[in-house]
Amino acid sequence: MDNTPARTVPCPTCGGDSVFSPANRFRPFCSARCKQIDLGAWATEEFRVPSEAPPEDAAYGDPRREDG
Incomplete structure (x- = not known):
């Protein structure tokens, strides 16, 4: 039997x-x-990993628009 005290x-x-x-x-x-x-707390996103916003895709245009 282990007599080590519980941590x-x-x-x-x-x-x-x-x-x-x-x-x-x-x-x-x-x-x-x-x-x-x-x-x-996790389910309601109270805990989050901070990150920067993703870059805007302005240089590539909006693929949903015909004019680019």
Whole structure:
């Protein structure tokens, strides 16, 4: 039997202690609630990777228009 103490990490949602082991099925979150809050934030695009706007295609014209 492994006598190593369970490692705890801060929950990404609430900052509380979360046991980081296979025994915690919500890891790295502390609870199902925190896991769902995080999922909801991704689904509503609260978490985004910042990027620059793509360049305008003005130089190539609009393919939907006949005049270019």
